[in-house]
Amino acid sequence: MFHVGGARSALFNWALAEQTGGRFVLRIEDTDAARNRPEWTEGIISALAWIGVNGDNPVFEGPYFQSAYAGRHREAVAKLAADGRAYHCACTRDEVKARTGSEHRGYDGFCRDRGLTEGAVRFRTPDDGVTVVEDLVRGTVEFPNDAMEDFVVARADGSPLFVLANVVDDIEMRISHVVRAEEHLSNTPKQQLLWQALGATAPVWAHVPVIVNEKRQKLSKRRDKVALESYREEGYLAEAMVNYLMLLGWGPGDDREIMPWSEMVPLFRLEDVNPSPAFFDEKKLRAFNGEYIRALPLPVFIARCEPWLRPDWDRETFARVAELVQTRIAVLSEVTANVDFLFLDEPVFDQASWDKAMKNSAVEILGGYLARLEKAGMDPESLKTALEEVGTEYGLKLGKAQAPVRVAITGRTVGLPLFESIEVLGRERSMDRIRAALARLGGRTGAGEAGPGTGG
Structure with a gap:
């Protein structure tokens, strides 16, 4: 299922692409076979299309599939090794733990200068200095190089890890801005080092705030209602969802909240995104949705209700009460309980x-x-x-x-x-x-x- 946090990040990217006349690139990172199924890919594409992120707009490009670029990934690994920026490592996790006394201390550089030609490939992280990440949301963030281990960029069978594949794909697709959730910030110094080692200029980074629930806990799919599809199925309007998600961490700078997409795009600035956690308030989303429902022209409202009307229910009868229904519901799924008594032989009693x-x-x-x-x-x-x-x-x-x-x-x-x-x-x-x-x-x-x- 497509997480609302992913949808918010997508919308921020989408707004930036529209505003600048750029491209929004949808890339399905499918190299992990255990997490790759066609129905999941279709779910992502469908969920994005529901909120307006699709090929109907010329700024949309894709979907691309990371697996299609496997050859480029292997070429990049070979270049890093040839340039002395990476090396083969034959150490097992147990061996590293035995030498360091802990599996949490990171790799100790044992194979750096052994000249091996087989095994996993590790990036040779600089021994000193800092890697500076300039982030449009978080400002200047410094990462001491001696706190980063020589991280793996390819497995022993030659298949690349995400950290490398992601960078190679971004270079190939000329990605200028990477706008993503803040939990990826810890990966950024590694990726920035890879950009530099591959002879490319790193993109503009922007790590948007984490989304939390009412207890200020990060939204979790195991605990919270986070799937964009579940809101669609409940009868939330796409335009209300878009409006609400855009305001999670960003605002137009005045007291307005209910705003169409066309008005938000010119005002959006990554620099104005608040780095503090953003509260996903389902009650407020519900209120937003009610506002959008009431603003629909009546014929449009009637058409939007169709999925929640049973096939045998008389549509002319529904049309007679539709205006009354429209003022009383916050989500379209509530239509059914409001009107079923008109069509049943006897009402369903509560x-x-x-x-x-x-x-x-x-x-x-x-x-x-x-x-x-x-x-x-x-x-x-x-x-x-x-x-x-x-x-x-x-x-x-x-x-x-x-x-x-x-x-x-x-x-x-x-x-x-x-x-x-x-x-x-x-x-x-x-x-x-x-x-x-x-x-x-x-x-x-x-x-x-x-x-x-x-x-x-």
């Missing part, structure tokens, strides 16, 4: 709603309203007046009188406006539902304990 509403004067209210509903006008105002009259008889305000009727009609205590719902449902179906509720109550006041059954 037990908690039933227990809350079907007590005290519920039988009297339902019975009184049933009698009036038979003759009342079928417009919302007339339907409301009829229920107000019943409530007055029992000393109840409209809000209290509505509860049992709403549950009888819709199955829930919250949802679309009651009287508009009755109007669309129709007189006979509405009366049938009130009769069914009375039957379940057994005609007894306070009979909520009887329970509603399972509904349709």
Whole structure:
């Protein structure tokens, strides 16, 4: 699944590419067979396309596959060895641990000058000085060279490791800016040394802040809801997700938050990205999404709801209530529960709603309203007046009188406006539902304990 953090990094790159007239390069780094499956690749491409990062825009390039450049990777390893910047090493991990006393101290340089021609290939890290990384987000970061071991760039079978393959591919593809998550910062001095050793100028680095949950813990796929696809499936709009992700670590410099992509791109600056951890607030994302849903033209909203409407549900009936639905939901998946009562033979009852509403004067209210509903006008105002009259008889305000009727009609205590719902449902179906509720109550006041059954 595609992590929301990866999506945020992609959008920052995408904004930079659009703003500068550059290219956004999608490269699938597939050299690790254990982590490479076609369906995962398709998932990445599909998730990026959902947020607008795809070939419909001329700045998009790819996807490329790292495995296609294996020959270039091996050539780079050979060049490093020929130039004296790398050497073969036959040491096992156990041997290194035996010499250093710890597997955490790093490699001790044992094979540096042995002149071996087989084994893994290690980069010869400078013995002293510092490697300076100029980062647009984090400023100047210095890494003492004597704290870096001679790291492996190729396995004994000649296959390159990611640290080398990544650099070779970036050089080949003329990558000018590397914008990625801060956890990759520790790899950067090694990669910068490789860029220099291969005779190329290192790119502009920008390591964007880690994304954390409400406990300020780094978002984890084992603990948190991090998959971009899960938000898509829940009914979040792509444009709302894009807007929210762009604001994780960056802002336009004023109080605006709800902004279309076209307005964010000219304002975006990597230098303005805050290096502090960014809080992924799902409640705020939900509020963003609600704003975007309410801003949709009604025909567009109706079309966006289609995946959450069952095939046998009448679309004209849905269109009659769509405007009411649009003002009440925060994600599109909530459409189903808001309108299912209109299409089922009987509503799906929520037990908690039933227990809350079907007590005290519920039988009297339902019975009184049933009698009036038979003759009342079928417009919302007339339907409301009829229920107000019943409530007055029992000393109840409209809000209290509505509860049992709403549950009888819709199955829930919250949802679309009651009287508009009755109007669309129709007189006979509405009366049938009130009769069914009375039957379940057994005609007894306070009979909520009887329970509603399972509904349709």
